Amino acid sequence: MALIDISLPRSVARALRLPAKSPRRQQIRVLKKLLKKARFTEFGQKYRFDEILLSKHAGKKFQQLVPTYDYNKIYAEWWHKTLEGKRDICWPGKIKYFALSSGTSESASKYIPITNDLMRGNRIVMIKQLLSLRTYHDIPVKSIGKGWLMLGGSTDLQKGPGYYAGDLSGITAKKVPFWFSPFYKPGKKIARTRDWNSKIEAIVEEAPNWDIGFVVGVPAWIQMCMEKIIERYQLNSIHDMWPNLAFFVHGGVSFEPYKHGFNKLVAKPLTFIETYLASEGFIAYQDRQDTHGMKLALNDHIFFEFVPFNNDNFDADGNLVENPEALMIHQVEEGKDYAILLSTTAGAWRYLIGDTVRFVDKERCEIIITGRTKHFLSLVGEHLSVDNMNKAIKLASEELNVNIPEYTVAGIPHGLFFAHQWWIACDDAVDPELLRQKIDDSLKELNDDYAVERNSALKEVYLNVLPVSKFMEFMHLKGKIGGQHKFPRVMKGKMFEDWATFIETGTISKPA
Template sequence: MAILDIKLPNSILKALRLPQNNPRRQQIKVLKKLLRKARFTSFGQQYRFDEVLLSKHPGKKFQEMVPVFTYNKIYTDWWHTTLEGTPDICWPGKIRYYALSSGTSEAASKYIPVTNDLLRGNKIVMIKQLLSLRNYEDIPYSSVSKGWLTLGGSTDLQKGSGYYAGDLSGITAKNAPFWFQPFYKPGKKIAKEKDWNKKIEEIVEKAPHWDIGFLVGVPAWIQMCVEMIIERYKLNNIHEMWPNLAFFVHGGVSFEPYKKGFEKLLGKPITYIETYLASEGFIAYQDRQYSTGMRLVTGEHIFMEFVPFDSKNFNADGEIVSNPEALMIHEVEEGKDYALLISTAAGAWRYLIGDTIRFVDKERCEIVITGRTKHFLSLVGEHLSVENMNKAIQLVSDEMNICIPEFTVAGIPHGNFFAHQWYVACNDHVDGKKLAAKIDEKLKMLNDDYAVERNSALKEVFVEVLSEQQFMDFMRCKGKVGGQHKFPRVLKGRMLEDWQRFLKSELTTVHA
């Protein structure tokens, strides 16, 4: 056991002035730090941060004084004025950077404030994650000192009136410390490229000149890039070019649907490390081998609250109620789904990030992401989560020995009742009806509510088998190529209409 992992008594920790292993204390300390920094802002004055700081129970007082905000509410009420250059709104000073994020369901881009304080906190967490690699038995030290291929957004940011906007990965790379540059691939010039296809082509061209130790990025785009390198240089696997490739740091979506296809590209096993780095901040990362979850960052730059994801706190469309029950980290329970509220060093306050998480180890503050507040299907009470869908796809892929890198699901009317329509990317030969029966079978096993409703109002499960290219082409036509963009697992409303229209136009083109 590593010395740093030994849990000393709090009395000894205090005497040695070492941090105590107490997430509640860490979180209160973070909250106070955020409140002190922002107490003279317009937001801090309106919601009386000074009064919260003087309270004996600042966490509870903070919840009493400050309402819960969705993006639309905090942007309309506060953030829009920062785009006009107004300083000291929700965080001290002017906002110089905005992360453009549309999540996976919204049509219009969101402008998420990014401050130097947030970037500094993110960098500290990144360094801690690098240090945690000593907990992984299968990662040789030599691989860490090789090149790091990060497939992110362009560092050539959009220039606004007094600010820059772009993908968080692009903002982070642009502000990377000097010691990071020798290891960072694809390097400044290629990272600046805005045309995603051109960027990938340049990476493929340079690939033989690099010695890559690990990959960082969204699974779909990393897989596509590695496939192109293998095809271009007639390789059997990527390890023929990069023998020191030892691990893949991924995030944004569950890796399970991609794992089978990705491993076909390797010459030897590598280690997969999950991260939870959102546009709003670095929230969690996997810090030890074989852990089932990611460890929340409790002591840096984000204060977290947890809203039970149930009908008491959310309506049927996944919209949060006006005064939800919000728990602090010491009040949560393992095995329950919570929607995450965050307050950050960039002026997000009690902000509903839109993800749902579940604690798998409360003592270690380890969580898994189970889905999105609006990315679930419950037409008739089946309560089908993205986690259920990912697991079903993984089980079916293994059983049928096929690769399903992308999928999405929609709820549709079916006579007087309802059905689920699956759209599945699979380049292997597969019968859609057989695939539908297998997915249905696994979901019944995974979700009791689903099993009950399949005998009632949820009458059918349909599967349309498409190519992976069709999913990619739709993302391109929506302007969501590369970087942090990923295909939504559940389609509703306008996005579903756009998808159906896209597929119909493709069918018309084929038959024309």
């Protein structure tokens, strides 16, 4: 029986048959549901949730009474109490699970609260995405009923005083619904493995015993796993092992830099399905093939606000200013970049997640991820986004027929002016100077500000080509191997210091 035909619990089925409403009405309903549930918490009492609920304009009142938060601020004021085991702080009850998330720029781990309400909302959004596959054309739906290889963090979570902590993917796998267990690979035993290399080896060993139709994970690690399987069993493609493999569900980073490499591993096209699943919640998903955008999950467990990503709302380091302009879903415009504020069923309130998005279809509420608030380069006003970089890498790799799965960029001094330094991961033979020119020329076409500054204060672009293994080795030394960890596209601060040391010496400095 295909997974898509499994009978769903009645409560979930009701949640999936939602009446058509305007995005604004959907979001106000979600906000009121969140406020009602959390009104007796410490947070809800301090910020007068009851008063907001009585207001005729709940959205505006919410924005007036509740301040914005980034992780450091909300942890210092509120979440540290939940980690200490206190109840009813930002969400009713005691928080028993925390997702460890360090992002790609900070070195210290963040403890993101995970609740049963959040996990339930995530599952509902996941099922909605599954059901949306029925609308795809020429999709082998039978593959959904095959095995699902979910390559994530260990389910053997760290035990704290009254809580468990680990990767969200590990927590999710540990709490897999009973009806999903027959499909779930690599299985609970391998999923508990903490050592990433040991986990990959175990998956490679078991690969011939599975009939995989779906793979789920971060592109870099899925690609590495497939390459090891092909190498171990001397296959021409991954389809020699898994002929029913049809879907790859990915998220966390743009897939464009990886697509060329993936095409070399398959014998027939895969359907690539993008998701936007963060530690803070399941934010959006691709529900149709003929678009690059993902549909926001507006009617479930997250209330969204959108902060225009500009100099009025963010400082030069990408930090949110006090009292920024925050828009609701009906106020956004297509083609502009916004940072997202989330309020969720895990006690995140007006929380800056750190990603920037752009609406590509406002009517359908479809977005693309364009980067991070702290992962952009604007030394002299070039306003270079990760989205620009991804497109330039894609164009260059296709034109030169090379695979570039990873890259990173830093801004550096150049006399009295500035330059960009690129490091490119590529195991194919490529002329670094030609690659540099291709990327530079593409960015000039993609970004008018960049083109202007290349004739002004942005004096030079440098590029070094490194083996892919060099990037993986750095991630290993940083303790960011596997799971949901992604290589930072822009190097700044302590991460850049460590990267520069690593490039020069092959090691990184350890904290005192």
